[in-house]
Structure formats: structure tokens, C-alpha cells
Amino acid sequence: MMQFGLIGIGAGAAAALLFASLTSGSMLSIILFYLAPLPVMIAGLGWSHWAALVAATAGSLAIAAAFGGVLFLTFLVGIGAPAWWLCYLSALGRPFPAAPGGTPEFEWYPPGRLVLWAAILGAVFALLVSLSMANFSLDADSFRSELGAAFSQLFGLKTGADGAASFPGIRNPVRFIEIMVTVVPPAAAVAATVTNVVNLWLAGRVAKFSGRLIRPWPDIAALTLPPLTAAALAAAVALTFTGGMVAIIASVAAASLIMAFAVIGFAVLHTVTRGQTSRPLLIGSAYASVMVFGWPVLLIALLGLADTFLHLRARFASRKSVSKV
Numbered sequence: 001m002m003q004f005g006l007i008g009i010g011a012g013a014a015a016a017l018l019f020a021s022l023t024s025g026s027m028l029s030i031i032l033f034y035l036a037p038l039p040v041m042i043a044g045l046g047w048s049h050w051a052a053l054v055a056a057t058a059g060s061l062a063i064a065a066a067f068g069g070v071l072f073l074t075f076l077v078g079i080g081a082p083a084w085w086l087c088y089l090s091a092l093g094r095p096f097p098a099a100p101g102g103t104p105e106f107e108w109y110p111p112g113r114l115v116l117w118a119a120i121l122g123a124v125f126a127l128l129v130s131l132s133m134a135n136f137s138l139d140a141d142s143f144r145s146e147l148g149a150a151f152s153q154l155f156g157l158k159t160g161a162d163g164a165a166s167f168p169g170i171r172n173p174v175r176f177i178e179i180m181v182t183v184v185p186p187a188a189a190v191a192a193t194v195t196n197v198v199n200l201w202l203a204g205r206v207a208k209f210s211g212r213l214i215r216p217w218p219d220i221a222a223l224t225l226p227p228l229t230a231a232a233l234a235a236a237v238a239l240t241f242t243g244g245m246v247a248i249i250a251s252v253a254a255a256s257l258i259m260a261f262a263v264i265g266f267a268v269l270h271t272v273t274r275g276q277t278s279r280p281l282l283i284g285s286a287y288a289s290v291m292v293f294g295w296p297v298l299l300i301a302l303l304g305l306a307d308t309f310l311h312l313r314a315r316f317a318s319r320k321s322v323s324k325v
Contacts, residue, residue, distance in 0.1 A: 004047055008054025011043035015055060015083075016062040019075055023067075034195050036075075037083040041203030044087025046212035052087040056080030070132075077128055078192065082121040086200050089114060091214050111218040112225050115197060115263050119256035122193030126252050130185040140244040144181050151180045185248060186255035193259040221274075222313070223267040225260060230308050233257040262290075262297045264304030271313045 018036040021029040040059065044052025060080050064072035092109040131137075134146035201220075207213040236257060239250035269286055273279040289296040307313060 004051040005054055007043050007047050008051040009058045011039040011051065011055035012058030012060075012080075013062060014039035015079060016059040016066075016075070019059070019063060019071075019079060020066065034191075035199065035202075036079045037195065037199040038203055040080060040083035041087055041199055042206050044084060045090060045200075045203050045214060046207040046210060048214070049084060049088040049091050052084040056084045073132075074129070078125045082118075082125070082196055083199070085121065086114060086117060086196065087203075089117060090200075090204075093215065106215075108215045108218070110224075111220070112223045112264070114200065115223060115260050116225055116229060118196035118200065119193045119260040122191075122196055122259070123189045123252050123256040125192045126185055126189035126256075127249060129188055130248075130252075138245060140248060143245065143248065147181045147184075148177045151177050151184070186251045189252045189255040190259050193256045197259075197263060221267050221271045223264055225264055225304075225308065227308075229257065229260065230305060233261065233305075258298070258301045261301040261304035261308075264307060265300035265302070266304075268303050268307045268312055269300070272316050 015036050015038075018032045018039070021032040023029075040052050040055040043055045056076070057080070060072055060076040063075040089109050093106040096105040096107040130147060131143075133150040134143045137143045137146045204213060204217065208217050233254060236250045236254035240247050240254060242250070266286070269283060273282050276282070286296070286300065290300065303312075
């Protein structure tokens with residue numbers, strides 16, 4: 001237990017430093033900020049979820065001592081708690097019924113459910129951050145007004161004596177703020193979901209490379225989401241047309257779930273391109289287009305959604321086995 005505590009304190013300090021690097025204002029600090037959950041997850045996947053819990057606590061306390069209560073809550077809710085919870089779930093397993101006289105096996109927590117939890121945690125974090133910026137206004141109009149005021153202050157929007165707003169480089173600053181109010185909450189959910197998934201994958205690879213991974217490495221290409229996830233996405237998209245705070249919350253949930261299906265879409269892409277000589281080019285182009293343009297992620301998510309209903313990977317596997325015969 002002492003080892004878990006020391007590992008956790010070290011990982012928490014590293015996570016706090018990565019998180020605090022954002023205050024430097026450099027471009028590199030943004031990358032380091034998004035890697036803040038990584039030390040906590042490495043401790044959790046390589047030693048124990050108790051080490052991750054210590055890391056989350058130590059990192060939160062370090063941020064509180066250095067920057068105060070607001071960033072303490074941001075680190076705890078956005079970095080520490082999600083990293084610990086994902087590590088805790090990753091370590092869950094139960095004995096798998098084996099044949100008489102066979103070697104007992106373990107059934108580990110499905111990696112697809114970890115992706116879903118990463119999306120849920122991303123949505124919760126985005127909502128909490130947006131609500132805190134809007135002074136926890138629960139009325140839609142008040143929420144947009146308070147969030148717009150927060151963005152105006154953040155971007156240095158100035159109002160002249162004639163009441164006209166101005167911002168260097170922006171022709172219509174009022175419209176710019178309106179777009180930010182609409183786009184930022186779901187965009188924050190997307191960023192938080194991707195951060196959770198990527199850091200969990202990186203932590204797993206580091207732990208596996210060091211020989212300390214607490215569970216077998218899963219087949220990433222076989223990722224599947226729970227069956228009701230598609231229904232949840234459909235409900236969230238439908239609720240975005242209702243208006244009010246319900247629509248705002250639904251847009252955040254829909255954005256996170258779309259990213260979850262995008263992960264499945266990439267898994268499908270990795271599966272159906274196996275054995276092709278152009279595989280590196282196809283996969284590399286898909287990742288590059290998403291990172292550069294953004295919108296192609298919707299096509300990847302549609303591929304993941306189609307696999308949920310049409311079982312594309314199973315069909316590809318059966319067709320490939322038939323062709324070998």
C-alpha cells in the first residue's frame with residue numbers, strides 16, 4: 001500500500017505540472033494540458049486504481065495550493081476523477097465459466113463500455129465548465145447571456161460609446177460571440193471525450209510496454225458499444241430541436257456520443273483494411289483529415305453507427321474466411 005501511495009503522489013505531481021503548464025500561454029502547453037490525465041492513468045493501469053485515486057487527490061490538492069479553488073475543481077472534475085474512474089473500471093473482472101478441468105479465465109470490463117464512459121465523463125465535464133462560466137444559470141436565455149459575457153471578457157470584446165461592439169480581426173463580433181456560445185459546450189464535450197480515450201489508450205500502451213498492465217490488452221479493432229447507445233444518440237439529437245436548456249444539454253450529450261461512435265468507426269476502418277497494401281495510406285488519410293478539417297469525423301461516426309446495425313466487421317470477417325476456402 002505504501003508503494004501505491006508513493007506512485008500516486010508522484011503521478012499526481014506530474015499531472016498537476018502538466019495541467020499548470022497551460023498558464024504559460026505557449027502552444028506546447030496546450031498539448032501538455034491535454035496529457036494531464038496520462039500520469040494518473042499510468043499509475044492506475046500499471047499498479048492499481050488506488051494509486052490512481054491517490055494521484056487524483058494529490059494532484060487536486062497541489063492545484064488548490066497553487067491556484068485556488070476554481071482550478072482545483074476543474075482539475076478534480078476534468079482530470080483526476082475521470083482518470084481514476086476509467087482505471088477502476090478497467091481493472092474490473094470476473095471469473096469466466098470454464099470447461100471442467102480447464103484453466104479458469106477472467107472476463108474483463110468491455111473496452112467499448114470504457115469508451116462510452118469516456119464520452120459520458122466528457123459530457124459531464126463540458127456541462128459543468130459551461131455552467132460555471134455562466135454562473136450556473138439554469139435558464140437557457142440567462143445561460144447564453146452569461147456565457148456570452150464570459151466569452152466577451154475572455155476575448156477582450158470592447159463596447160464603444162455608441163454601443164457598438166468591436167474586436168480586432170472580427171467583422172461582426174456580436175455574431176462571433178453568439179456562435180461561440182452555441183459551439184463551445186459541445187466542442188468542449190468532444191475535446192474532453194477525445195482526451196479521455198486517447199490518454200487511456202496511451203496509458204495502456206505504456207503499462208503494457210513496461211509489463212505492468214493489470215489486464216490483458218484488448219482487441220481494439222473489435223470495440224463495440226452497448227446496444228442502447230444508438231438509441232441514446234437518437235434521443236439526444238431529437239432533443240436538440242426542443243429548445244431551452246434541454247436542447248443545450250442534449251447537444252453536449254450528442255457531441256460526446258458522436259465521438260464514441262467515431263471511435264467505433266475507426267475500429268471498423270482498422271478491421272476492413274487489414275491485409276491491404278494501401279492500409280497505412282487509407283488509415284493515415286482518415287486520421288489526418290479528421291485532425292485537419294474536423295468535419296470528416298461525422299463520416300467516421302456514421303461508419304461506426306452503420307456497423308452497430310449492419311455488423312460490417314462480422315460480414316467482412318465471414319467474407320474473408322469464405323474467400324480463403
